[in-house]
Amino acid sequence: MKIIGNGVDIIDNDRIKKSIKNNDFINRIFSKKEINESKKKKNRANFFAKRFAAKEAFVKSIGSGFRNGINFKDISIKNKTSGKPEIYINNKIRAKLNKKFKTRKFKIFLSLADEKKHSIAFVIINKN
Numbered sequence: 344m345k346i347i348g349n350g351v352d353i354i355d356n357d358r359i360k361k362s363i364k365n366n367d368f369i370n371r372i373f374s375k376k377e378i379n380e381s382k383k384k385k386n387r388a389n390f391f392a393k394r395f396a397a398k399e400a401f402v403k404s405i406g407s408g409f410r411n412g413i414n415f416k417d418i419s420i421k422n423k424t425s426g427k428p429e430i431y432i433n434n435k436i437r438a439k440l441n442k443k444f445k446t447r448k449f450k451i452f453l454s455l456a457d458e459k460k461h462s463i464a465f466v467i468i469n470k471n
Contacts, residue, residue: 350403
């Protein structure tokens with residue numbers, strides 16, 4: 344496997360705690376599944392902060408940022424039953440990756456962590 348992209352993002356959890364008081368922010372950034380999953384969490388701010396950081400780290404890993412038609416809701420973060428986080432992208436983003444990296448075979452790795460004040464995400468994209 345060859346690394347074709349990597350990105351990292353760190354965020355102040357208080358920033359997200361303030362932002363999630365606004366439903367427009369939540370609905371603009373997070374998928375319905377992410378929003379529903381947050382309702383089961385004791386610390387919603389950190390839950391959303393990690394996902395926000397993951398989406399930012401992902402767009403950094405592909406070198407685009409949120410422009411050229413890429414939106415936060417094109418990317419969704421889910422946890423496997425084991426707890427391991429995974430990034431899910433829609434077909435629009437998949438097509439952009441296929442074109443940019445000239446491959447249909449890639450794997451996205453995600454690592455998340457949080458403390459009281461900060462959440463961080465790290466993304467690696469490997470070409471198979």
